[in-house]
Amino acid sequence: MLSYVGRRLLQLIPVLLGMVFIVFMMVRAIPGNPAQVILGQQASPEAIAAMNARLGLDQPWFIQFFKYLGGILQGDLGESMRTRLPVAEEIWPHLAATMELAFFAMIIAIIVGVNAGIVSAWFQNSWFDYIAMILALVGVSMPIFWLGLLGQWAFAIEFSWLPTAGREQVRDPVHAITHLYIIDTIIQGRFDQLFQVLRHLILPGIALATIPMAIIARMTRSSMLEVMRSDYIRTARAKGQKMFWVVYKHAFKNAVIPVLTVIGLQMGMLLGGAILTETIFAWPGIGRYIYDAINFRDYPVIQSAILIVAFIFVMINLIVDLLYSLIDSRIKYD
Amino acid sequence: MNKKRMWSAALLLLLVLSTVLAACGGNGSSGSTKDTLVFGRGGDSTSLDPSRVTEGETFKVTVNLYETLLNFGEQDTTIQPGLAKEWNTDDGLTYTFKLQEGVKFHDGTDFNSEAVVKNFERWANGDADKFPYYKSMFGGFKDDEEHVIESVTADGDHTVIIKLKRPQAPFLKNIAMSMFAIASPTAFEKGDDQFERNPVGTGPFKFVEWKANDSITIEKFDEYWQKGLPKLDKVIFRSYPDNSARLNALIAGEIDLADGINPADGEKIEGNADLQLIERPSMNVGYLGLTVTRPPFDKKEVRQAMNYAIDKKTIIESFFEGRANSAKNPMPPSISGYNDDIEEYEYNPEKAKELLAKAGYPDGFEMELWAMPVPRPYMPDGAKVAEVIQSNLAEIGVKAKIVSFEWPTYLDKASKGEADAFMLGWTGDNGDADNFLYVLLDEDNIGSNNYTYFKNDEMHNLFIDAQTEVDEDKRIELYKKAQEIIHEEAPWVPLAHSTPLLAATKDLTGFVPHPTGSDLLSNVEFK
Numbered sequence: 001m002l003s004y005v006g007r008r009l010l011q012l013i014p015v016l017l018g019m020v021f022i023v024f025m026m027v028r029a030i031p032g033n034p035a036q037v038i039l040g041q042q043a044s045p046e047a048i049a050a051m052n053a054r055l056g057l058d059q060p061w062f063i064q065f066f067k068y069l070g071g072i073l074q075g076d077l078g079e080s081m082r083t084r085l086p087v088a089e090e091i092w093p094h095l096a097a098t099m100e101l102a103f104f105a106m107i108i109a110i111i112v113g114v115n116a117g118i119v120s121a122w123f124q125n126s127w128f129d130y131i132a133m134i135l136a137l138v139g140v141s142m143p144i145f146w147l148g149l150l151g152q153w154a155f156a157i158e159f160s161w162l163p164t165a166g167r168e169q170v171r172d173p174v175h176a177i178t179h180l181y182i183i184d185t186i187i188q189g190r191f192d193q194l195f196q197v198l199r200h201l202i203l204p205g206i207a208l209a210t211i212p213m214a215i216i217a218r219m220t221r222s223s224m225l226e227v228m229r230s231d232y233i234r235t236a237r238a239k240g241q242k243m244f245w246v247v248y249k250h251a252f253k254n255a256v257i258p259v260l261t262v263i264g265l266q267m268g269m270l271l272g273g274a275i276l277t278e279t280i281f282a283w284p285g286i287g288r289y290i291y292d293a294i295n296f297r298d299y300p301v302i303q304s305a306i307l308i309v310a311f312i313f314v315m316i317n318l319i320v321d322l323l324y325s326l327i328d329s330r331i332k333y334d
Numbered sequence: 335m336n337k338k339r340m341w342s343a344a345l346l347l348l349l350v351l352s353t354v355l356a357a358c359g360g361n362g363s364s365g366s367t368k369d370t371l372v373f374g375r376g377g378d379s380t381s382l383d384p385s386r387v388t389e390g391e392t393f394k395v396t397v398n399l400y401e402t403l404l405n406f407g408e409q410d411t412t413i414q415p416g417l418a419k420e421w422n423t424d425d426g427l428t429y430t431f432k433l434q435e436g437v438k439f440h441d442g443t444d445f446n447s448e449a450v451v452k453n454f455e456r457w458a459n460g461d462a463d464k465f466p467y468y469k470s471m472f473g474g475f476k477d478d479e480e481h482v483i484e485s486v487t488a489d490g491d492h493t494v495i496i497k498l499k500r501p502q503a504p505f506l507k508n509i510a511m512s513m514f515a516i517a518s519p520t521a522f523e524k525g526d527d528q529f530e531r532n533p534v535g536t537g538p539f540k541f542v543e544w545k546a547n548d549s550i551t552i553e554k555f556d557e558y559w560q561k562g563l564p565k566l567d568k569v570i571f572r573s574y575p576d577n578s579a580r581l582n583a584l585i586a587g588e589i590d591l592a593d594g595i596n597p598a599d600g601e602k603i604e605g606n607a608d609l610q611l612i613e614r615p616s617m618n619v620g621y622l623g624l625t626v627t628r629p630p631f632d633k634k635e636v637r638q639a640m641n642y643a644i645d646k647k648t649i650i651e652s653f654f655e656g657r658a659n660s661a662k663n664p665m666p667p668s669i670s671g672y673n674d675d676i677e678e679y680e681y682n683p684e685k686a687k688e689l690l691a692k693a694g695y696p697d698g699f700e701m702e703l704w705a706m707p708v709p710r711p712y713m714p715d716g717a718k719v720a721e722v723i724q725s726n727l728a729e730i731g732v733k734a735k736i737v738s739f740e741w742p743t744y745l746d747k748a749s750k751g752e753a754d755a756f757m758l759g760w761t762g763d764n765g766d767a768d769n770f771l772y773v774l775l776d777e778d779n780i781g782s783n784n785y786t787y788f789k790n791d792e793m794h795n796l797f798i799d800a801q802t803e804v805d806e807d808k809r810i811e812l813y814k815k816a817q818e819i820i821h822e823e824a825p826w827v828p829l830a831h832s833t834p835l836l837a838a839t840k841d842l843t844g845f846v847p848h849p850t851g852s853d854l855l856s857n858v859e860f861k
Contacts, residue, residue: 030743031739031742032742032743032745032746033746036742036746036749037742037745037746039388040388040389043388043466043470043782044462044466044469044470044782045781045782046462046469047462047463047466047469049462050462050463051462051466053463054463083380083381084381084527084530093545093546094546094547148579149578149579149582152579152582152586156582156586157582157585157586160586163586164579164582164583164586164588165574165579165582165583165588166548166572166583166588167548170372170570170572170588170589171570173543173545173551176545279575279579280576280579281579282548282573282574282575282576282579282580282583284545284546284547284548288547288575292547295740295741295742296742297742
């Protein structure tokens with residue numbers, strides 16, 4: 001097991017190195033000069049030249065690349081060209097905001113998606129099955145932009161149940177310690193604020209959960225249908241076991257592997273940030289951070305933020321692979 | 335069957351439960367005391383040291399944290415007293431500023447002539463990378479030949495003397511710009527990078543907290559020198575990148591004031607009894623630039639034909655919802671030096687066709703029309719405006735293909751002269767004619783802000799003379815003459831001077847939007 005993990009981590013090195021190189025070349029391939037964009041239309045050519053010199057953008061690309069690579073190997077992710085802050089310092093609040101939202105959305109997606117899938121498979125071709133699968137189809141094809149604004153209009157404006165946007169009540173801001181506001185409010189014993197933070201998570205959480213929820217539901221259903229046809233299920237039923245336990249214990253345990261794979265992939269994607277959801281709900285997450293960086297051609301931020309997101313993605317998939325062996329003892333990694 | 339019913343019941347219960355849970359939250363904004371203003375805007379600031387950036391979202395905050403020696407008028411760019419209560423000059427070379435007394439920075443440091451000198455020294459000792467605007471406004475840095483400022487010296491505690499190497503007409507307007515705000519020397523001497531995140535000025539509000547991409551909080555400075563101000567206890571600037579979502583937050587009562595309102599939403603706000611629509615005085619221009627180095631736009635007749643062909647009235651009514659004035663000059667009428675005698679090119683396709691024929695294109699030609707990919711106050715919907723222009727041009731036989739790029743690419747390619755015709759605009763920095771005409775159309779700015787590559791020797795000389803002409807009347811004449819040349823040569827189709835919109839809750843008073851986009855909030859309160 002350990003040696004497997006070690007091997008997987010070693011394999012990560014060429015993957016990440018390749019990533020660094022590809023992203024480095026890609027951001028330079030797109031037209032647009034960072035200094036010009038960051039300084040804006042108002043800037044004089046001298047100011048742009050001076051900024052290029054400070055940022056080392058006047059040097060050949062391979063010198064820039066090896067400087068950046070050298071920095072990364074020493075744990076230095078570079079400095080934002082625009083805000084002049086170290087990326088390592090700047091990225092965490094954004095990453096934390098995205099993590100909080102992604103976990104919340106994933107919990108919704110798993111609870112609703114898995115159950116909808118199981119029940120659909122259990123009562124295959126029933127009205128529930130049809131409606132759930134139609135909803136799942138609608139879910140994957142739903143434009144988040146539209147869903148988000150509609151949700152704001154309905155739940156925040158018409159009914160005034162939920163806040164429209166943001167992570168916290170604006171007039172009573174959370175004092176950030178870890179930048180994971182659920183944890184911060186609990187540490188500080190501010191349960192009133194915790195309640196507000198949870199309320200702020202609901203609309204963007206549901207908007208973000210829609211697509212993974214639909215994918216998980218469909219995957220669970222098809223995986224369950226396959227398992228439900230197996231002999232041992234018939235045996236369990238013949239033994240007179242309660243159907244509920246047959247489905248949730250015996251069948252689901254064997255159907256869960258492909259579902260877990262999908263959950264892992266979706267989680268990785270959610271942690272990469274969701275620009276549309278973050279934009280509509282004014283969520284200061286990693287997606288907007290990277291998007292803004294691209295708009296300003298803030299090379300170090302784009303490079304390092306994508307590197308971190310890619311790293312998280314790979315790690316989550318590694319964790320999912322390890323979970324397989326926990327769930328199914330037939331899967332061994334040595 | 336029973337189980338099915340059980341499941342349905344369970345699902346229903348879950349739905350009801352979640353609804354109840356959500357409902358018991360109540361309305362987030364109720365019960366808030368109204369001494370805090372939440373200002374919703376499109377983006378975050380990049381720095382809180384105004385001298386180091388060129389970007390408006392920063393100035394929106396810093397204008398409330400710092401003060402300048404001179405101020406602009408409440409809703410115009412006339413020169414008013416600021417940290418300097420009086421000023422005078424005899425020859426346009428030596429300026430004497432008498433400072434306000436008893437003013438303190440937020441950190442307790444005294445504001446005096448020494449502090450002013452240190453601020454000017456800090457800028458002059460910098461470089462274009464550090465203080466990008468200083469170079470644009472004052473010609474250069476300490477050792478540069480072009481640097482306009484000869485010396486800044488203290489004469490006693492409350493008098494500052496600034497000597498110039500040569501007269502600079504917009505000098506006082508430059509001094510009044512938000513980026514030349516006087517900061518506490520104690521604070522910036524600790525290091526520029528530290529200072530950017532911990533701003534210290536003399537303004538009505540002091541800095542509290544900054545959550546990146548989320549919010550900036552500032553609160554009342556109790557020892558502010560203007561008694562009775564500010565009226566609010568706290569201001570929170572919050573970023574809502576999406577215009578519709580920002581308006582939703584305003585309607586829901588989560589914010590009190592929102593900028594960047596879509597012209598299309600104006601009527602909806604006027605029809606809402608809880609809200610008020612606020613118009614920002616216009617100091618911008620949206621235009622269609624014609625790259626004069628690219629045929630057939632190298633011919634004056636073709637450029638004039640474009641001016642006759644485009645139906646500005648329809649564009650303004652449809653996409654600015656009428657909240658704009660049709661433009662005939664490259665700068666708005668509020669700017670001193672505006673030439674109102676210029677006769678606007680009317681919408682006249684016949685005349686346009688005649689001119690095309692005269693230029694040798696009786697059957698028209700094919701061209702690329704670049705549509706702005708981002709909404710700006712001077713161009714709320716580039717793609718749709720481009721479609722109108724396209725159909726206008728089709729009437730005179732010109733086949734325009736609409737192209738668009740992502741914004742940085744668009745600017746980059748346009749500045750290299752790769753566009754036939756492109757949409758762009760400009761919002762003024764200091765309300766001076768030089769800041770529009772010279773910056774956007776002079777040969778010195780080809781490759782930066784003169785995207786059309788237009789060049790005219792006579793006009794260039796007028797601009798250079800105007801920069802050092804201290805007699806305001808003579809200066810106005812120079813700019814009027816320049817506008818005649820621009821009108822005749824037609825490197826642009828000036829489209830509109832728009833009125834940017836804001837919206838606020840009905841009980842908000844004392845908010846006076848400034849044409850520069852940086853709004854002082856010290857008089858704002860809730861009824």
